[in-house]
Amino acid sequence: MIRDDALDALPVRGALPALTEALERHGTAVLVAPPGTGKTTLVPLALAGLVGAGPARRVVVAEPRRIAARAAARRMAWLLGERPGESVGFTVRGERVVGPHTRVEVVTTGVLLQRLQRDQELAGVDAVLLDECHERHLDADTAAAFLWDVRETLRPELRLVAASATTDAEGWARLLGGAPVVTAEGAAHPVEVVWAPPARPVRPPHGTRVDPALLAHVASVVRRALAERPGDVLCFLPGVGELARVAGLLGDLGDLGDLGDLGDIDVLQVHGRAPAAVQDAVLSPARRRRVVLATSVAESSLTVPGVRVVVDSGLAREPRVDHARGLSALATVRASLAAARQRAGRAGREAPGVVYRCWAEAEEARLPRFPSPEIRVADLTAFALQAACWGDPDASGLALLDPPPAGAMTAARAALEAVGAVDAAGRATGRGVRLARLGVHPRLGRALLDADAPDDRVAEVVALLGEEAPREYGDDLAGAVRRARRGGDAYARRWAAEVRRLRTVRGEGTARSAAPEAAAGAGGRGAAAGADARARGAAAGADAAWGADDERVAGLVAALAFPERVARLDGGSYLMASGTRAELAEGSALHGAPWIAVAVADRPLGRVHARVRLGAVIDEDVARAAAGALLQERQEVHWADGDVVARRVERLGAIELAVRPLADADAGLVRGALLEGLRQEGFGLLRWTPEGRVLRQRLAFLHRHLGEPWPDVSDDALHARVQDWLEPELSRARRRADLARIDAREALARLLPWASGEAARLDELAPERITVPSGSRVRVDYADPERPVLAVKLQEMFGLERTPEVAGVPLLVHLLSPAGRPAAVTADLASFWRDGYRAVRAELRGRYPKHPWPEDPAAAEPTRHTNARLRRA
Structure with a gap:
């Protein structure tokens, strides 16, 4: 008997006429109804024609959680005076309660996605209500996008309702093609x-x-x-x-x-x-x-x-x-x-x-x-597979309130390619379609299909990885499976039901029949399919050698599901193939194992390394097989410890499996290592003669003050143009000692502007030496490209009033005492003779009486000799 009193008391009843009109006119609607108004219970019954005067329809209600799906179905059945499975039923993973006369079926959004992938038209369904949209679960957003696609292309008569108590009503209205927003009054309970x-x-x-x-x-x-x-x-x-x-x-x-x-x-x-x-x-x-x-x-x-x-x-x-x-x-x-x-x-x-x-x-x-x-924040591997199976690999054509982040989609596609679920273009393979229909994460689906071990054992491990196990089960995956097998708690009962389901879906086909599907879907047997074949072969051999014991199956399944997390003991921690280091908790049953497969890990506050929450012991053969796509042997040539190190390395991702010295390393790799050495340690690795250092300084001065065509000879610029000046010497070098034999001056001279003819003016514009009034040729110091220095004895500059210049830049003149120590520094000789010389003369004349100290240096004869030498002359 229908409980009319309870139905009449639901405030959403007042919004039903507006909702009915919106669906009649637009086919879509957004229903905003506060908690307790009956949007989850009365609205589906009204849409199905089970209450009121509407026509009979079949309605699917999608809830984000299993507990909500069961509760909603039971509540609706109670309102009708029935039991679940009659007019109202529910379907959640591992449990289905429906009958031949069911008109309202409550499902989880995950179940709805599976149904849409199998039957895009949703044959026999007249309306879908997406409940609690505000929670923005990934499955719910994906289901909404798929349903809108179905309505736009296949089923324009399909009615869609997005419902929530607190939601972005305007955003959902835009997403559903300008759907009307219907608001229900809340319950009168403050x-x-x-x-x-x-x-x-x-x-x-x-x-x-x-x-x-x-x-x-x-x-x-x-x-x-x-x-x-x-x-x-x-x-x-x-x-x-x-x-x-x-x-x-x-x-x-x-x-x-x-x-x-x-x-x-x-x-x-x-x-x-x-x-x-x-x-x-x-x-x-x-x-x-x-x-x-x-x-x-x-x-x-x-x-x-x-x-x-x-x-x-x-x-x-x-x-x-x-x-x-x-x-x-x-x-x-x-x-x-x-x-x-x-x-x-x-x-x-x-x-x-x-x-x-x-x-x-x-x-x-x-x-x-x-x-x-x-x-925006979750692992998108399962979403990317759903989108690929839907025919939209990058999800660009899906009606989503928020687009998937590009980085997360790239990582998801890489994971799917590794298990053969998508091809290089991101399109779903036959294997990918099968993985999408298993009702587990694609990683676990790969393990379910490919682990050559008894169905029961594989299903047990996959079921335990599919839903977080209680902490008290420990971090040993095999031990956790045994704990669940013993039963005695709620988790174990749910786990047993999921084991039965997985055993059934695994039994629908074998991994051997799935592999050709992957190859056909990808247009040929690619690296991923080959890696899976190697994994199955190794697993079969392991099974024969070891028997199907818990530890081996647990390790095999974990390695197949998380190949980038196979890890080898390295010092006090484990290095995963991904390059991340992980540590075991104190007292872990996994301590001391040379190899493990990490199924669950996190990074606690204040720790550099990840912490293993659930893992299994494996050996190197299983690691190689499961992570076959990461296995490679290559030449590694790099700069280390001050020289070129060349070796042939077999790697499993970041894990070094075998290393051998390499005598005939590829010349291009050696060149790259030498360049890395020059970047790390600088061009001091070359042979710099005094002439070479001076040439670099002169070029730096000209580039600063005259610009092109005079080259930039800073470290960054020289690295950028290394092929213009350091070849062919660099291509012939093999090690540090070879770099030390390269004449840097000869190499640097290649950068001079020979083509324009300006190179011939180098000595004119930036001479190494200039002639001073005494007749001496004194070296110019270009160490500071802003202002070169001329260090010359003071007496040799007598009579010169204009400061010497190079390339139009006045030199900074260091006037030296007879002992060669700076007595004065000036960039304006005339000013110095007039104002500064008197003090220098007074200080130094008594100390150096043998040298001339005329009262008027501007009119005196320049000399590099003492007074006695001058008198003899």
Whole structure:
């Protein structure tokens, strides 16, 4: 029996006429409805004609999470007075509850994507409602883009509704071709806001680390809320670890000390991996008061009965990818304003409520408006494969609110090429299509298809890598599989169901039948397909030699899924093929293994190296086979320890497998190494005679003051024109000693402007020596190209009033004492004779009486001799 009273009480009913009209006229609509209005339950029933007077239609509702999909289907079935699987059913990964008369099917966005790839027309579906669009999950954004493509090209009659309580309505309206925006009024239950910041500053989150002081504060706010307000308490925290920590801090809530005895209170933890029984208990009315600790899964699409109070920690988890290290992880961030509104709305679903926000009111303005779109921050390998299978490898033709970052797409395509999922142009191969339909990440799909080991064992390892295992399972992948196999917890039960599913999909074909598909799709057997073949061959040999034990299968699967993370022990850490170093935790069962395959890693705060969170022991043969695309043997010639080092190296990515000296290194590589040596150590490696140094200084002076055609002879300029002046000597050199035999002056002379004839004026414009009044030819010092120096004895310049010049630049004259020490420095001789000479004469005449010190130096005869010599002359 339909529960009309409950349906009539849903506020979204008032928006149904406008929504119906929008869909009739445009075929698309954006529905903005606050939490608790019934957008997830009443709207699909109305679209399907199960309530009201509309025609019968088949409706698909897409939810971002499995728990929300199940809950929405059960709620709708309850409203109709039925059980799930009759008029309303649901499909999530590993579970399908539908019947022959199902008209509304609730699915996860991942399931919807799989369905679209198999049947682009969505035959038999009349309308699709994309719920909770504001969360901007990658699967949801991708599904929306595909659905718009289907509507535009194949199914113009397909109705699309984007729905959320807090969303970028204008952006979604533009994306859906100018769709009308329909707004529903919210439930008439106000929610009071109580600001409850910590008394003392707490450290901001880093990675997945949350300051324990903040968690202690959240627990204290929960206790305060229980004492101050009636009803159940829903507390939002960023992750499973924080749920457990706060649950432990709450302890026994029966006695709250000074706050009084509130009776027995149940503490429940709800998250995406929570047991179905716990999820059902949370979503069902309870006899006793409850504290429900939840991650973001409880933000939307769920009504937790009895909740009148929300405690919001203000934190959320978002995916992040470190492309430089090849690591994916979750990061703890400040929750967005949209998320904060969604969370607060949970308190007003059934009655007036209150939200305790664990931050200061002044911080509100600094919160982001919406969560970071997953397409901007996540690993895009699965998205890139979906786009390639859709026929749009670079996703440029997809209707997306945010385009995928170019760097992330490049990394994703490289990963897909490595497993043979796409060809060089990015188009999906037959193998890629098969990988896309497995319902796991393409990396895990590659391992599922290619590991030659029993189906059960391979499926077990892939299932464990497909969903984060509890921390207490440890970092040994094989040990974690054995722990899950023993059962006894909620994770193990979900893992067993996924193992059964993976065993089935793996049994639909073999890796041997998938390899020819990849070759055909790529137009031939490329490097990736060859690498996969080598991996399968090595795996088969390993299986025969070792038997299908847990350690070997775990290592094989991890290496096939993450070939760039095969790692060899190198000193106190492991060097991965990607070049990233990783360390094991103290007490790890993997310690001492020469080779491991790293399945999960992160980089903790303050550490330079990554930390292995889950890995498996392998040997070099498995590493070579699994990472065959990274295997190469090449000549490596470089400058090291002051000379050319030439060797033949076999590498697995960054890992050196074998090294041999190389006597006949490629001349081009040797030349490059010598140039690197010159860049590192400078042109002092060449043979610089005094004449060579002076030539470089003279050229630097002319280039500074006259410019072209006189060459720039700075280090950077000489490196840029090395082929113009250092050949052919450089091409004949093989080592440092050969560089030391190259005459730098002879080589540098090649840069003189011979073609224009200006080279002949070098001695005229920048002479090495000039004749001074005494008749001496004195060397000009060009060490400072701004102002060359003429160092000459003072008596030799008598009678000269105009300062000597070169290329129109006055020299800086260092007037020397008879002992050769500077007595004065001037760039204006006339001024010196007039004003400065008198003081120099007074100081030096007594010290050097044998030398002439006339009163009028401007009129005196220049000389390089003493007074006695002059008298004899």
